[in-house]
Amino acid sequence: MGKNPFVDCLGFDWDEWNSGEIWERHRVTPEEAEDVFFHDPFVLKGDTGHSATEIRYGVLGQTANGRRLFVAFTVRGKLIRVISARDMNQKEDREHQRHEESDSRV
Numbered sequence: 452m453g454k455n456p457f458v459d460c461l462g463f464d465w466d467e468w469n470s471g472e473i474w475e476r477h478r479v480t481p482e483e484a485e486d487v488f489f490h491d492p493f494v495l496k497g498d499t500g501h502s503a504t505e506i507r508y509g510v511l512g513q514t515a516n517g518r519r520l521f522v523a524f525t526v527r528g529k530l531i532r533v534i535s536a537r538d539m540n541q542k543e544d545r546e547h548q549r550h551e552e553s554d555s556r557v
Contacts, residue, residue: 456495456508456526457488464530477537484522484536487512492550511539511547519544 463485470481487493493512510522521543523534539547 456506457531459529460526460531461529462531464527464532466532469534473533473536477535479520479536479538481533483514483516483518483520484533485531486514487520487522487536488531490515492547494547494550507534511543511550513547519547 463481465481473479473481473484487510490513493510496509496511497506505525505527507523507525510524511519512522513519519539520536521539522536525532525534
């Protein structure tokens, strides 16, 4: 995947319409989506299939309250721009669990 996309990030950038859409479709708040980035382990993946104009990523992680989320995002300048956030599906949950188990053995 190359360079860590978070190295130069200073915060988050939210589009009001998009945050409302994420809430309406998935009942995920901006705070929950942001929280995932601050708890280990999280699984970071490149997402080359959804945009030809910008690099997109997906992260599997857990909030402080234990909600397991998939968050799609891009980095614009020095800000993380969340594109979508939802509960993990079963396949994603299993992948995240594998990373939890491998992290606990280190």
